[in-house]
Amino acid sequence: MAKKKKTAANIAAQNRKARHNYAIEENFEAGIMLAGAEVKSLREGRATITDAYASEQDGELYLINAYIPEYAAASHFDLEPKRPRKLLLHKREITKLLAAINRKGMTLVPLSIFFNERGMAKVDLGLGRGKDKGDKRADVKERDWKRDKARLLRDKG
Secondary structure (H helix, E strand, O other), rough: OOOOOOOOOOOOEEOOHHHHHHHEEEEEEEEEEEEHHHEEEEEEHOOOOOOOOOEEOEEEEEOOOOOOOOOOOOOOOOOOOOOEEEEEOOOHHHHHHHHHHHHOOEEEEEEEEEEOOOEEEEEEEEEEEEOOHHHHHHHHHHHHHHHHHHHHHHOOO
């Protein structure tokens, strides 16, 4: 059975700046532990993960600084919107990621939060190295050149 692609319909939050600020070397898909009202808030697409990152606490990975607001219709759930949320991965993946983020310059950045075909909330994590200003400029220059080249080729023939 083919995997479903992430479409705009099932993406709850996206970090568009992540690929600009980090050179993503590897992607991981992780589950996330949420309370019931948080899932409804995610389905409304109200989450923000631009300042979020994954960190280790007691040998487990947690999503830190992700903003998932309270669901307006929830009556008794008073959860903090920026609380740490546990990420669900296999033990082998956790040890691999912990070894990687303990190296200098490596960061675990959430690229998007989405719902899979079974309706479960998942986080697309990118293991990346921070870019400096020169790398960012080179990427912008290359992207502009590709756009100009495509325009020239389209106009010429």
